[in-house]
Ligand SMILES: [Zn+2]
């Protein structure tokens with residue numbers, strides 16, 4: 095297979111390979127009638143399998159499908175993303191499993207950078223990609239200029255960008271571009287965007303791009319201030335992690351989720367593969383606080399819009415349903431929600 099760098103182990107029915115991208119993968123062969131049980135076993139987490147075995151005895155060695163296995167145990171089908179022994183058995187018994195959001199429910203992407211290559215041509219490429227993906231809307235959210243994002247837009251730049259987008263929208267059919275910005279949250283929780291400017295934009299994302307190593311209380315206060323004292327719509331990539339490079343910042347997520355709900359600010363699920371932030375667990379905890387979520391690819395080029403799929407996978411791990419994500423709303427409802 096083209097993605098395999100080398101084979102590191104093999105037996106009668108398995109092969110362990112090192113992928114060119116880095117991780118190892120194990121390939122397993124199973125006869126047809128053992129395929130579903132094997133799929134369930136090898137893709138379910140260890141914690142889920144242990145609980146299943148303890149409470150229901152050894153699962154069958156033959157079955158037609160994964161749903162048949164769960165049905166025979168008196169359970170509703172537990173989707174793979176939920177197999178963590180974190181309440182899914184109780185929910186499957188009680189018929190309260192969430193109906194997880196799917197890619198087909200997604201009507202748009204709320205985090206896109208158009209500026210890196212620059213100009214109207216790239217906007218048109220984004221628009222064309224969005225139409226191919228069947229979206230109703232996308233938000234162009236370039237950086238606001240700051241010491242940490244010097245290539246970002248200043249106020250004059252934002253104004254001319256808004257006119258450009260307005261102009262393009264007049265020519266587009268079935269797709270609307272929203273004028274947005276991604277502002278940096280300063281150390282004291284302020285953002286360098288005048289309230290008048292925020293009100294003229296369709297979507298303001300505020301994110302931490304600097305001073306990541308603050309103590310928990312300080313960081314929480316910084317973000318609470320950003321949410322309470324500014325006109326923002328979305329708290330971008332709330333924990334700031336870069337997978338394999340930077341750990342999550344220390345913060346009180348539940349407090350931030352509470353304040354965001356009170357202020358009608360959305361928490362972002364940033365679908366950039368290096369971020370996936372909030373992660374599944376974060377989504378689930380924030381959902382319990384009653385917050386709503388935004389979803390965006392954080393694309394810096396049109397092809398990267400496809401990364402939204404990874405974000406959907408992550409929110410599914412967080413038990414999120416269609417109603418938890420604003421990008422499942424039609425444009426009119428979304429705008430009403432953003433205008434508050
Ligand atoms: Zn960002």
Ligand SMILES: [Zn+2]
Nearest residue numbers: 205207276392
């Ligand atoms: Zn961004």
